[in-house]
Amino acid sequence: MVTGLTALEGEEFAVGLSFAGEQRSYVQEVALSLQARGVKVFYDSFHEDALWGCDLIDTLNDLYSERMQRVVVFVSKEYVEKPFTNVERRAALSKAITLRTKYVLPVRFDNTALPGMPTSTGYLLASEKTPEQLAVAICKQLGMSQTLKSNQVAPPWSTPAQGTISFCHVDHDGRYMIGKDEWTFEIYVYGAHTNCIQFLNDPPSIRGVALADHVAQIGELGDASSLVFSSRSRIAYEGQSVVLVNTNGFYAAIKVVDVMAKYGGDKEDIVTLDYVILKEGGSDFSKMTSQAPQD
Structure with missing residues (x-):
């Protein structure tokens, strides 16, 4: 049996993000915002292929103590x-003691004490910082540019598994x-007209997009895997739906409810x-009623 197999050997990161899965939605936005600014960030989802099959204890200890x-x-x-966040925490705090410098930057979601961290350490509160604002604060600590071109700012985000969204389709590059x-x-x-x-x-994050113009409601789609995902783009009119499949193999159906475009006189x-x-x-979207619409 092979032991001690570590991932990302020789890679250096400007910053690593250590978090519990319950806070992933917030942290993911921070990671994307940092990435958009050109910061080399270690966020686990960015490196799933490299981490797969490796000794995570050895890998995380190496990453958080040596290469950030x-x-x-x-x-x-x-x-x-x-258990794995404890590995990351211990590795990071051990390095901080060795460096005697500001290596660990804590952000609080609640009042839980962080074992090994002096109680006098300054914290930021996640409740007082948007992910975008926290990314800017991290860039300041790294001495890196905090600015982005306006179109690179993280887009709006709806985390529930189903819902209705309205947004300006010419902002955030659509x-x-x-x-x-x-x-x-x-x-x-892209390319909106009055009704499409x-x-x-x-x-x-997207592997494919398909048009589902044969149904009036998402629940009538049935098995979406039979749709044609071979084109880069699909045009959908009001009342029609498209289906996206992401790189993790999950499916999302999106129905066009209303399109307003200044180009068309709106x-x-x-x-x-x-x-x-x-x-x-x-x-199979015919089974979607069995899943709750919340996070």
């Missing part, structure tokens, strides 16, 4: 209870995030969409 300029620890009740964790999708729309809009599969550039994500897996 800073570590941001997201403190919560769940964080101190999990991007909008839905879902969370492995069932996250980045919607990317184009969906593209360009985002890194006063605003707003698109309204209904969406459903099959967060439990599978591709």
Whole structure:
């Protein structure tokens, strides 16, 4: 049996993010915002392929103690209870003692004490910082540029597995995030007219996009895996739906409710969409009523 197999050997990171899964939605937005600013960030989901099959204890200990300029620890009740976050915490605090410098940057989700961290250490509160604001604060600590081109700012995000969203389709380059964790999708729309809009599969999280123009309601879709996902873009009219499949194999159906476009004479550039994500897996939307609509 092979032991001691570590991942990402020789890689250096400007910052590592250490967190519990319960706080992933917030941390993921921080990671994406840092990545958009050109910060080399260690966020586990960015390196799933490299971590697969490796000794995670050895890997995490090596990463958090040797190959980061800073570590941001997201403190919560769940964080101190999990085995792998304890590995990350101990490695980071051990390095901080050796360096005698500001290596660990704690962010609180609650009042849980972080074992090994002096009680006099200054914290930031997640409740007082948006993910975008925290990314800016991290960049300051790294001595890196805090500015972004306006179109690179993280897009709006709806985390529930189903809902209705309305957004300006000419802002954020037509991007909008839905879902969370492995069932996250980045919607990317373009070229809206008065009653239709184009969906593209360009985002890194999206494997394919298909048109489902044969049904009136998402629940009538049935098995979406039989749809054609071979084109880069699909145009959907009001009342029609598209289906996205992400790189983790999850499916999301999106129905175009309303499209307003100044190009077509409307006063605003707003698109309204209904969406459903099959967060439990599978591709059959006729079974979607069995899943709760909350996070």
